[in-house]
Amino acid sequence: xxxxxxxxxxxxxxxxxxxxxxxxxxxxxxxxxxxxxxxxxxxxxxxxxxxxxxxxxxxxxxxxxxxxxxxxxxxxxxxxxxxxxxxxxxxxxxxxxxxxxxxxxxxxxxxxxxxxxxxxxxxxxxxxxxxxxxxxxxxxxxxxxxxxxxxxxxxxxxxxxxxxxxxxxxxxxxxxxxxxxxxxxxxxxxxxxxxxxxxxxxxxxxxxxxxxxxxxxxxxxxxxxxxxxxxxxxxxxxxxxxxxxxxxxxxxxxxxxxxxxxxxxxxxxxxxxxxxxxxxxxxxxxxxxxxxxxxxxxxxxxxxxxxxxxxxxxxxxxxxxxxxxxxxxxxxxxxxxxxxxxxxxxxxxxxxxxxxxxxxxxxxxxxxxxxxxxxxxxxxxxxxxxxxxxxxxxxxxxxxxxxxxxxxxxxxxxxxxxxxxxxxxxxxxxxxxxxxxxxxxxxxxxxxxxxxxxxxxxxxxxxxxxxxxxxxxxxxxxxxxxxxxxxxxxxxxxxxxxxxxxxxxxxxxxxxxxxxxxxxxxxxxxxxxxxxxxxxxxxxxxxxxxxxxxxxxxxxxxxxxxxxxxxxxxxxxxxxxxxxxxxxxxxxxxxxxxxxxxxxxxxxxxxxxxxxxxxxxxxxxxxxxxxxxxxxxxxxxxxxxxxxxxxxxxxxxx
Amino acid sequence: xxxxxxxxxxxxxxxxxxxxxxxxxxxxxxxxxxxxxxxxxxxxxxxxxxxxxxxxxxxxxxxxxxxxxxxxxxxxxxxxxxxxxxxxxxxxxxxxxxxxxxxxxxxxxxxxxxxxxxxxxxxxxxxxxxxxxxxxxxxxxxxxxxxxxxxxxxxxxxxxxxxxxxxxxxxxxxxxxxxxxxxxxxxxxxxxxxxxxxxxxxxxxxxxxx
Ligand SMILES: [Cu+2]
Numbered sequence: 001x002x003x004x005x006x007x008x009x010x011x012x013x014x015x016x017x018x019x020x021x022x023x024x025x026x027x028x029x030x031x032x033x034x035x036x037x038x039x040x041x042x043x044x045x046x047x048x049x050x051x052x053x054x055x056x057x058x059x060x061x062x063x064x065x066x067x068x069x070x071x072x073x074x075x076x077x078x079x080x081x082x083x084x085x086x087x088x089x090x091x092x093x094x095x096x097x098x099x100x101x102x103x104x105x106x107x108x109x110x111x112x113x114x115x116x117x118x119x120x121x122x123x124x125x126x127x128x129x130x131x132x133x134x135x136x137x138x139x140x141x142x143x144x145x146x147x148x149x150x151x152x153x154x155x156x157x158x159x160x161x162x163x164x165x166x167x168x169x170x171x172x173x174x175x176x177x178x179x180x181x182x183x184x185x186x187x188x189x190x191x192x193x194x195x196x197x198x199x200x201x202x203x204x205x206x207x208x209x210x211x212x213x214x215x216x217x218x219x220x221x222x223x224x225x226x227x228x229x230x231x232x233x234x235x236x237x238x239x240x241x242x243x244x245x246x247x248x249x250x251x252x253x254x255x256x257x258x259x260x261x262x263x264x265x266x267x268x269x270x271x272x273x274x275x276x277x278x279x280x281x282x283x284x285x286x287x288x289x290x291x292x293x294x295x296x297x298x299x300x301x302x303x304x305x306x307x308x309x310x311x312x313x314x315x316x317x318x319x320x321x322x323x324x325x326x327x328x329x330x331x332x333x334x335x336x337x338x339x340x341x342x343x344x345x346x347x348x349x350x351x352x353x354x355x356x357x358x359x360x361x362x363x364x365x366x367x368x369x370x371x372x373x374x375x376x377x378x379x380x381x382x383x384x385x386x387x388x389x390x391x392x393x394x395x396x397x398x399x400x401x402x403x404x405x406x407x408x409x410x411x412x413x414x415x416x417x418x419x420x421x422x423x424x425x426x427x428x429x430x431x432x433x434x435x436x437x438x439x440x441x442x443x444x445x446x447x448x449x450x451x452x453x454x455x456x457x458x459x460x461x462x463x464x465x466x467x468x469x470x471x472x473x474x475x476x477x478x479x480x481x482x483x484x485x486x487x488x489x490x491x492x493x494x495x496x497x498x499x500x501x502x503x504x505x506x507x508x509x510x511x512x513x514x515x516x517x518x519x520x521x522x523x524x525x526x527x528x529x530x531x532x533x534x535x536x537x538x539x540x541x542x543x544x545x546x547x548x549x550x551x552x553x554x555x556x557x558x559x560x561x562x563x564x565x566x567x568x569x570x571x572x573x574x575x576x577x578x579x580x581x582x583x584x585x586x587x588x589x590x591x592x593x594x595x596x597x598x599x600x601x602x603x604x605x606x607x608x609x610x611x612x613x614x615x616x617x618x619x620x621x622x623x624x625x626x627x628x629x630x631x632x633x634x635x636x637x638x639x640x641x642x643x644x645x646x647x648x649x650x651x652x653x654x
Numbered sequence: 655x656x657x658x659x660x661x662x663x664x665x666x667x668x669x670x671x672x673x674x675x676x677x678x679x680x681x682x683x684x685x686x687x688x689x690x691x692x693x694x695x696x697x698x699x700x701x702x703x704x705x706x707x708x709x710x711x712x713x714x715x716x717x718x719x720x721x722x723x724x725x726x727x728x729x730x731x732x733x734x735x736x737x738x739x740x741x742x743x744x745x746x747x748x749x750x751x752x753x754x755x756x757x758x759x760x761x762x763x764x765x766x767x768x769x770x771x772x773x774x775x776x777x778x779x780x781x782x783x784x785x786x787x788x789x790x791x792x793x794x795x796x797x798x799x800x801x802x803x804x805x806x807x808x809x810x811x812x813x814x815x816x817x818x819x820x821x822x823x824x825x826x827x828x829x830x831x832x833x834x835x836x837x838x839x840x841x842x843x844x845x846x847x848x849x850x851x852x853x854x855x856x857x858x859x860x861x862x863x864x
Contacts, residue, residue, distance in 0.1 A: 519706070553713070554713055579713075580705070580706035580709055580710070581706060581709075581710045581713070582689075628717065628797075628798075629717075629797065
């Protein structure tokens with residue numbers, strides 16, 4: 001009851017837009033429906049059984065990606081991407097710290113928003129998942145055999161990398177569109193000079209089909225709007241990319257008012273194939289830049305940073321026929337393209353209606369040069385000419401839309417807190433279900449591709465309130481799983497999600513599970529400091545640096561007694577896990593280490609630096625309960641005074 | 655004796671399968687090994703069923719003080735077995751050939767079968783001795799010392815043939831493709847004997863009628 005009153009208050013606040021008045025009723029129905037229809041059975045995955053789908057949830061401010069099973073809602077793994085992760089030493093070990101290098105130095109955190117799984121011919125192929133770091137603009141690629149971050153590339157001339165990291169239907173490009181426009185190149189000017197001086201860079205990163213390696217192919221230097229979200233065309237609209245904008249007013253202060261004045265903002269339609277052709281023919285301007293490209297190699301188990309010094313920029317007005325503006329009400333947030341590529345759905349977040357543009361009509365208007373003015377030399381199409389239709393008063397504050405592959409779309413409404421199912425062709429509302437509470441994104445596995453798997457929809461809510469036992473003022477967010485196989489959506493489950501999930505991506509388990517890597521082969525270990533046999537283990541001094549080449553296997557370290565270390569030394573533990581068995585990592589923890597512990601996978605080598613500050617005999621041990629003798633997996637390091645002349649020595653079993 | 659000779663030759667040649675396929679297979683499964691660990695015993699050495707099974711079996715066995723699984727060069731058997739099998743194949747094929755041209759009678763076939771059976775039983779006996787030694791001759795400093803209810807040290811000898819529960823492991827020990835090919839081959843040499851017997855009689859009769 002309390003909730004319906006809140007909703008009514010909200011409705012009153014945004015007075016007279018719409019009457020979503022049966023909230024309290026559907027609210028009750030939602031709960032009862034779940035109880036009445038055996039929802040528990042539908043989400044129950046018996047012990048030892050596997051889920052049908054993997055779901056990858058962005059962690060928002062956690063900087064990480066979490067992996068869940070659907071329909072159970074069980075969390076399988078947290079993959080560190082943009083944040084240091086003490087659990088396994090990512091971002092702390094010598095091998096992985098380069099992953100977090102940027103032109104601003106070491107940035108060990110970010111705000112991870114939108115995962116997108118690689119595609120071939122518009123179908124999810126499960127090779128990689130791409131994610132964006134919103135804060136310090138970065139795009140990362142996570143390998144879906146190892147579920148580890150393999151590559152992070154920084155995006156220059158960009159700020160608030162929000163309209164990312166969506167990919168084209170053959171993974172030709174990953175885009176990184178800037179939310180905040182900034183001076184390009186950066187300079188020390190008055191913020192009041194925003195209008196006209198600030199630019200919005202839309203970056204297109206090409207993807208090597210063999211290795212997945214990314215490279216910024218070009219940056220379109222767009223007018224200084226805010227580029228919010230984006231989606232690729234598909235099918236007939238393959239070759240186009242669509243970006244929503246807000247703040248076409250180009251305000252630089254009090255944006256909540258000043259950027260909400262225009263009745264319509266734009267969806268920027270980009271014919272990237274045309275721009276690509278222009279670039280391939282030598283078009284564009286090379287501009288000095290400074291950005292980090294970090295690559296992790298599974299052979300050497302090492303990441304390297306390359307600072308790149310140049311980026312190719314494109315003035316959109318120099319490529320005729322490549323960029324157009326589609327007027328769209330009102331401060332559109334999400335832009336989503338139907339699986340067949342015909343409909344471009346713009347969700348005006350201050351609107352009650354959904355705006356559906358027709359790709360065919362857009363092409364027709366462009367071909368006939370039916371323009372209605374221009375902005376910074378970019379033609380603006382006429383709203384009426386390209387409109388396929390609207391879904392009238394579907395709810396309040398539409399954000400994002402996904403598709404089930406059966407002709408239906410599912411749109412989230414933030415203000416009225418509901419998920420609305422509607423028919424893409426007839427644009428009739430079929431069903432609406434309340435969300436608990438304040439829904440952001442919705443995800444249908446493959447719902448962002450030409451071939452959705454329309455069995456479940458997961459909504460990701462911004463507010464948790466009373467859904468679980470309270471845990472003090474800070475709560476995890478809440479996701480809700482709906483069965484969407486029937487006419488009515490049925491709420492099956494809600495489960496907490498870690499961090500702040502923005503978007504998510506789902507894929508059938510049968511695509512990923514068979515190729516998931518179980519171990520790293522020791523014989524393929526090319527780490528510079530690996531000790532591949534126990535005969536390779538040793539300790540070497542190089543001035544104040546000491547390198548310990550150590551191996552680990554159930555249930556001992558080789559060596560396990562080391563003497564001759566001095567206060568003030570910089571001690572590198574290079575530790576190789578000799579196990580070749582699935583799920584037998586060993587941990588390594590050194591007393592007083594100022595960084596982290598390590599979790600080392602079978603066949604892997606990792607390096608941790610330790611700077612002893614106190615004399616004594618200090619233990620190290622394995623942190624992962626690896627065997628019956630896990631507690632015995634330990635060793636000692638003797639630390640002598642700085643001026644000591646005790647010889648380096650090491651041993652095992654003496 | 656044409657038919658019998660051919661059967662004898664095919665039968666002996668089937669033993670060549672032992673150079674490619676394992677003779678025996680031992681599988682070790684446990685709740686924490688949903689994909690069981692296994693070893694294939696070839697006449698030339700012991701191999702893991704999956705790439706790292708031997709290493710992982712050794713890792714487990716060290717708790718109870720078992721020696722590591724021998725490499726081919728550590729056991730004389732893996733040098734001798736291929737020679738014996740190779741020799742028997744050559745001998746069998748040669749006898750078959752002589753039979754084909756009517757130079758020897760069917761008793762040579764059963765003679766080869768008898769010799770092969772004796773060698774086979776000796777091989778099994780040796781194999782069993784090795785399993786016993788391997789499963790009972792344990793490191794006195796073993797990490798875990800398990801005893802039977804009567805206080806005697808527990809043996810970890812895998813069964814020569816069949817299934818046995820050993821601590822938390824389900825152990826299965828069965829012949830593998832190489833052995834089956836050998837069995838079929840030996841069966842064929844038996845058949846060659848009976849076919850040869852008939853053919854020899856006919857030959858004798860036709861010889862007498864001349
Ligand atoms: Cu351990």
